[in-house]
Amino acid sequence: MADYEEFVRAQLPRLLRYATMLTGEREQAADLVQDVLVKVYRRWSRISDADHPDRYVLRMTTNGYLSWRRSRAARLVTAAELPDAVRPDDFASDHAVREDMWQRLARLPRRQRAVVVLRYYEQLADAEIADLLGCAQATVRAHAHRALTTLRNGLAIELVAEAMES
Structure with missing residues (x-):
């Protein structure tokens, strides 16, 4: 099982990053x-022989x-008032942009997000991607198109709302 342990040591950071991107947490x-990894351990003799x-x-x-x-319980935090402008050295605004994207990704259906x-x-x-998900390439493109359309529409709606408030 030494090769399993080596595999886990080598792949764990990548798997954790990937899973974090999928789940958002x-x-x-x-x-x-x-x-x-528990499932992998049980099937390691077959998996290790794969290409x-x-x-x-x-x-x-x-x-x-x-x-x-x-x-998953929805966690929405609302602010009573938003600041008028963002300072260039405001690290909180960078975090807010990343958090906003996390929230948008979290609202996508699972396959689209994947x-x-x-x-x-x-x-x-x-x-x-089609091979990993077990579907046709056209299905992958359709999921990507729908996901990007949803993300763009969400941004467009917010931009229009901001313009109307101004």
Whole structure:
């Protein structure tokens, strides 16, 4: 099992980053990766013989995320008043932009979110994503299109609302 331990040491940071991008929360990502690695341990003799065990485990992580049935409570924090302008050295505004994107990604359906993360974070081609998700490349492109449209529409609605307030 030494090769399993080496594999986990080498792949754990990547798997945790990937799972965090999918779930949006470090704790949930750690739980997901732990669940997957337990399954990997049980099947290691078969998985280690595969051409790309790292891709196989990435697919297991994706499938685990897509099939998770844990309910997630929505956490919305509203501010009574927003500041008038953002200072260039305001690190809080950078954090707010990243948090806003996390919230937008969290609202996407799971498959769309998985496609976006695999395409833009893991930088995989449509064929690789289709292989990981077990679907056609056209389905991957459709999920990506719908996800990006949803993200763009959300931004456009906010920009129009801001313009109307001004």
